[in-house]
Structures are given as structure tokens and as C-alpha cells.
Amino acid sequence: MTGTRHTHEPVIDVRHLVKRFGRFTAVDGLDLQVQPGSVHGFLGPNGAGKTTTIRALLGLYRATAGRIRVLGLDPARHADAVTRQLSYVPGEVTLWPNLTGQEVLDALAGLRGRRDEAAERRLTEAFALDPHRKVRTYSKGNRQKVVLVAAFAAPTDLLILDEPTSGLDPLMEVMFQQCVRDAAAAGRTILLSSHLLAEVEDVCDTVTIIKDGRLVESGRLADMRHLAASTVTARPPAEQFAAVMERLHRLGVAADSDAGVLHMSVPRTTVPAALGLLAEVEADDITCTPARLEDLFLRHYAVAAR
Ligand SMILES: Nc1ncnc2c1ncn2[C@@H]1O[C@H](COP(=O)(O)OP(=O)(O)OP(=O)(O)O)[C@@H](O)[C@H]1O
Incomplete structure (x- = not known):
């Protein structure tokens, strides 16, 4: 279904996205373009509308207005195809409590239908994750590691990471940044949402800053430094x-x-x-x-x- 997509088109292309919950407007005419191969920071204070936008990208929310294309597809109509082709890491990870970490990795790979087990083993080790323990015994950070391993190891071209490091200790945060760099070096596209500038500044080449559901600024980080x-x-x-x-x-x-x-x-x-x-x-x-x-x-x- 991606056959119609041209490689120079943005991997994520959002135009004038509006998302209302009842009378409350969470996203208000947002534009967001993420080019192939870029690491794009999606920044904004708490409640700015980052997660709402991301949920619309995944087809979990239907836009009130506007146009969304992810990997050339409309996620509202092709949510299955879109989510199979990308890796997603939410900020709050909930997993099956009675499965082990390994069983969760098996289940997630099963849902996708494609898998790179060697990459999974490598990343499990890099994140110092014990995959044989039950999920319910994992800390928040360990649950996050399971999903990060699954996301980075999956053979996908696009990663959507929504505040993915909130439970990680500083050592693992460094490992996370290395994974982002490796993924970028392999030509994958990454959208990294955060309210921590430092996290984004180190690894992103472009950023979009939003507040109150509206675009504040978007462009290359190097150009924004130039402004200050x-x-x-x-x-x-x-x-x-x-x-x-x-x-x-x-x-x-x-x-x-x-x-x-x-x-x-x-x-x-x-x-x-x-x-x-x-x-x-x-x-x-x-x-x-x-x-x-x-x-x-x-x-x-x-x-x-x-
Ligand atoms: N299902 C919902 N129903 C009603 N309001 C919602 C819903 N989801 C989000 N909101 C509101 O929309 C606004 C944007 O929320 P969102 O979670 O997208 O922000 P965010 O930028 O991801 O914030 P954070 O950094 O705190 O995760 C908030 O004011 C939130 O309360």
C-alpha cells in the first residue's frame, strides 16, 4: 500500500490538524512535516497537544478537521497498515502483567508479523533488561525498556516516540540516545516528542515546537540557534x-x-x-x-x- 509513496515526500505530513474533545480544542490547526531520514523533535509544555497529535497519527483519534498522511497513508482509514509499518513507544507503558518481558516481545512481534530477533537480543542486552521476569515485577523503567527494545529492533522505517524516556535512569537515557543515532544512521525516520529540550537537542536535526495545540516554531535546530x-x-x-x-x-x-x-x-x-x-x-x-x-x-x- 506504500507503493504510491514517493521517497521525497514527508514521512509524516499533517496539515491544519484540529482535534476537539467536546468544546475543548486540544489541537488547533497544526502543521507538522517530518522528512525521510530526519530525527524530528516534537516539543511543547505539558498539555500542549503532543500526545493528541500522535494518537491521531496512529489512527487512534479521528481528526476533527485537517489532513494527515503517515507513510503516504491516511491513518484514520488505514490504521492497521500504518501501525504495522511503524514503531511506537508511548510515555505510559501498560503491558500484559502475567507475561515475561520475552513473551511480550514475542507477542508484539507476532502482531507486526515481521521481526529481527538478533536485533532484539542485542538491544535487550544493551538496555540491561532481564527478559525472563514477569512484567508485573518490572519497574516503570523496565516496562519502558521492553517497548523500546521492541520498537528499535522492529524492521520499521518510522519510529514515533512519545516522551519515551521518563522512567529511564541517566545511563539508560544515554543508551536510548545511542539507539536514536543508530536508527538515524540506518536511514530510519524518527519523531521524538518531549518536554525536555536537552533530550531533543542532542539527537534531533529538526524540531517542531507547539503550545496550546498551535505551532510556535518549526525548522532546523541549527537555524533556531541562529535566532538566539x-x-x-x-x-x-x-x-x-x-x-x-x-x-x-x-x-x-x-x-x-x-x-x-x-x-x-x-x-x-x-x-x-x-x-x-x-x-x-x-x-x-x-x-x-x-x-x-x-x-x-x-x-x-x-x-x-x-
Ligand atoms: N480524551 C481527552 N478528552 C478531553 N481532553 C483531552 C483528552 N486527551 C487530551 N485532552 C486534553 O488535551 C490537551 C492536550 O493534551 P496532550 O496529552 O495531547 O498534551 P501533551 O502535549 O502530550 O502533554 P504532556 O507533555 O503532558 O503529555 C490537554 O489539555 C488535555 O487535558
Whole structure:
């Protein structure tokens, strides 16, 4: 059924998605495109509409309005075909309590009809999962590992991961990131939803940020860093302090001073000129901290919280 799909088309293509629950609008005209082979971060604060969007991608929710294509198919009409061809990891994992981890892996692979057992064994070991214990004895993190092993090991081209690491310890979080990188290197496409910027920043090349069910920003991470300013601090010689302030002002940089130290927020393109000026006057203790995406996010989240 994927025969009609062209390889350059987005693997996930959502246009003007609206999802209402009664009178409440959870997703409000959202666009989301995920290109083949990309690792796409899907970011937003709690309640932004990430899970609702993902459930619509899986055909679990019917859109109120808008158009959704996943792997070229409409998930509302072809939910079985779509979900068989992708790997999905929910944030809250519920599994059959009386099965062992291994039996769950067998059952999930059985539902899909295709399996890579060698990859499953490799990943079970990498995630330090004991597959012989019953699910009901597993911690939240261990339940999550079962689903992560099944997802990464499955022979699928698309992974949809909805806040997949909330129960993992830091060591396993590193393992998770390695799995994402390996999957990307193998040409698989990944949608990774999170409200943790750091998780997404390390592994994603593109991101979509949403809040209140609406798009805030979408694009390449590298371009978003470009939008934010670097923080520069320096201690110019006291006798040149006023002149340096004046010259920075002419560069369009506003500087604050605190006990002889200048603090300024400098647009990326102006950084070389500002640093050149500070070097020229032989300022001490020059630091330059590149834009942190965290700052960009906090701005959006601050608005969302109001
Ligand atoms: N079945 C439902 N019925 C009514 N409201 C719902 C339903 N599912 C979600 N919502 C509401 O829709 C909004 C978006 O929820 P959603 O779970 O999609 O957000 P999210 O971005 O995934 O948040 P989180 O990061 O907390 O998981 C929330 O206000 C939520 O309460």
C-alpha cells in the first residue's frame, strides 16, 4: 500500500490538524512535516497537544478537521497498515502483567508479523533488561525498556516516540540516545516528542515546537540557534570603559555593567565585531557563550504559562 509513496515526500505530513474533545480544542490547526531520514523533535509544555497529535497519527483519534498522511497513508482509514509499518513507544507503558518481558516481545512481534530477533537480543542486552521476569515485577523503567527494545529492533522505517524516556535512569537515557543515532544512521525516520529540550537537542536535526495545540516554531535546530543571541562578558580597562560602551552601542549592542564587567547579549552575526573590539582594547576575562536553545524555549513556555 506504500507503493504510491514517493521517497521525497514527508514521512509524516499533517496539515491544519484540529482535534476537539467536546468544546475543548486540544489541537488547533497544526502543521507538522517530518522528512525521510530526519530525527524530528516534537516539543511543547505539558498539555500542549503532543500526545493528541500522535494518537491521531496512529489512527487512534479521528481528526476533527485537517489532513494527515503517515507513510503516504491516511491513518484514520488505514490504521492497521500504518501501525504495522511503524514503531511506537508511548510515555505510559501498560503491558500484559502475567507475561515475561520475552513473551511480550514475542507477542508484539507476532502482531507486526515481521521481526529481527538478533536485533532484539542485542538491544535487550544493551538496555540491561532481564527478559525472563514477569512484567508485573518490572519497574516503570523496565516496562519502558521492553517497548523500546521492541520498537528499535522492529524492521520499521518510522519510529514515533512519545516522551519515551521518563522512567529511564541517566545511563539508560544515554543508551536510548545511542539507539536514536543508530536508527538515524540506518536511514530510519524518527519523531521524538518531549518536554525536555536537552533530550531533543542532542539527537534531533529538526524540531517542531507547539503550545496550546498551535505551532510556535518549526525548522532546523541549527537555524533556531541562529535566532538566539550569544552572551558575551568582558572586563575592559577602566580608562576605556566609556569608550567601549559607546563603540558597542554603535554596533547595536546594549551592554550592562556590573563592577567593571560588561554583560551583553550579542546577535550571532555581530559576535566577531564585538569580540574584535574587546580584544583590541585588551579587555580581560572575555567569555562568549553561544545561544542556548533552552532560552528560546523558556520564552515560548513563559508565554504558554500565562
Ligand atoms: N480524551 C481527552 N478528552 C478531553 N481532553 C483531552 C483528552 N486527551 C487530551 N485532552 C486534553 O488535551 C490537551 C492536550 O493534551 P496532550 O496529552 O495531547 O498534551 P501533551 O502535549 O502530550 O502533554 P504532556 O507533555 O503532558 O503529555 C490537554 O489539555 C488535555 O487535558
